[in-house]
Amino acid sequence: MKWTQARRAQKMNPSVIREILKVTEKPGIISFAGGLPSPKTFPVSAFAAACEKVLREDAHAALQYAASEGYATLREMVAAGLPWKVDPAQVLITTGSQQGLDLIAKILIDEGSRVLVETPTYLGALQAFTPMEPEIVGVASTDEGVDLADLRAKAAGARFFYVLPNFQNPTGRTMTEAHRAALSEQAAQLGLPMVEDNPYGDLWFDTPPPLPLTARNPEGCVYLGSFSKVLAPGLRLGFMVAPPSLYPKLLQAKQAADLHSPGFNQRMVAEVMKDGFLDRHVPTIRALYKSQRDAMLAAMKRDMPEGVEWNTPAGGMFLWVRLPEGMNAIDLLPKAVERNVAFVPGWAFYADKADARTLRLSFVTSSVDQINFGIAALAEAIREMRKETS
Ligand SMILES: Cc1ncc(COP(=O)(O)O)c(C=O)c1O
Structure with missing residues (x-):
């Protein structure tokens, strides 16, 4: 065959x-x-206790098919935990933030579409974008941030700019407050949407990083977060915050991909996180x-x-x-x-x-x-x- x-x-x-x-x-x-x-x-013992409790109190719902948007309590917790005003209705629970990248690729990239990335960037994003056959273009970047002149030169017609402002994978770099402000302003002027990936933002050593780019322009950004680095990657749970103009399409793509992320895991995470565990x-x-x-x-x-x-x-x-x-x-x-x-x-x-x-x-x-x-x-x-x- x-x-x-x-x-x-x-x-x-x-x-x-x-x-x-x-x-x-x-x-x-x-x-x-x-x-x-x-x-x-x-946090193994916290998971053991949460697992037992979810099965004791909520087993039928936890083990049943569920809404593609995600478990309402967890979506509310995610929205409340972000440092800008987020409506839980804009939160989509994903099967890891890697799935967020895949859904973005499906709904935003056509063959030949220009997609901008930092230099260097997260390999898993390149893997998620590449099958859609985009033209992936690296924007010159240094420890200080993205070269804004290079961004301007390459932005025409780009579908989005994929950025990791906090403790970037692979470089460990972090964008300063001034650079974030300048980048946000530049992107808004260019009409360039941004996909902000932030799985490491909570793992700061001395001082928290400045506000995310999405907080400065929620309409112009999709924000990706993850439970992998603060709880455990085996849960395969992450989330995206998307503007109302994009959310319904992402939701359709999510439905097609896996109907929903595991409801049992979502309830366990909500149970672990309640009362300020994180x-x-x-x-x-x-x-x-x-x-x-x-x-x-x-x-x-x-x-x-x-x-x-x-x-x-x-x-x-x-x-x-x-x-x-x-x-x-x-x-x-x-x-x-x-x-x-x-x-x-x-x-x-x-x-x-x-x-x-x-x-x-x-x-x-x-x-x-x-x-x-x-x-x-x-x-x-x-x-x-x-x-x-x-
Ligand atoms: C920058 C970045 N984005 C996304 C991911 C995917 O994380 P997960 O799917 O576990 O949330 C990773 C994993 O290492 C990463 O480094």
Whole structure:
């Protein structure tokens, strides 16, 4: 039997990261490559109690088909927890924020549509957008934010600009208040809608990040949030806040995709979150991740040879590193794996021309001892490669 695949299926690629992670699945390896939250942060006993309660008090509804919009109590909680006035009617519960990206791709992208992304950007968004056959264009970006002149030059006809203002994946960057204000103003002037993805915003270390872009222009933005990083990714629960002009179409796409996100999980999350649980729980995640970030920064400072550059993320899970001139992170990976340490080469995160010198390190799933060992091993691999290339 010959199956003829749709053109869009041919556009789908295995996640480069998954492929890389296979190489790194050797016993004893210290992996800075994954994008997983630390399992130590999963509130297991709170879930056990909530699970028992939902089954005892609300089992029939929890196990039945339900509304595509999501569980009303959870939608209200989401709306009330956001730092601008949100009508719960504009909240759509999704099967992870990844589904939000997929629904956006389905309703906003035609073949050839221009979609703008930061440089670099979240790989999972590129995967969600690509099957719709858009022209994905990277907007020049630095630690300070998006290059507004480049944005202006590329915005004509774009369907939307996909942005991650807080502790970005992969770079760990955060946009300043001034930059957000300027970007919002620019986007409004250009008539450019924005899709704001914010799974890491609660994971700040010293001070909360400035207000989301959506708060400044709710009509011109779709906002994506997630329970993956503050509760657990296995729940597969996230949400979107969409303007009334877009919500009904997103809802239809959601219905077609999976009817609704698991009602049982939604009730469990609502049960866990009531009475301000996140206000007590999230600070423990921040403290853990901050100590791991600090350990990684100290190890980098101690061990890295001259010419290696990295940033200081103010939250989230990732550190972004740039190798010295003439070096390439893809060639470095096997040398690092030989020394039992893994990372993700940065090229996977670029929509167009990649900076081959970049790489992403996650600091959240390794202990401080592992971070110390792993960074020393990575530094050694870099020194060896430098000898070979010089
Ligand atoms: C920037 C970004 N957006 C979306 C997601 C998807 O998250 P989830 O579907 O678990 O909510 C991730 C996951 O790592 C991410 O880093």
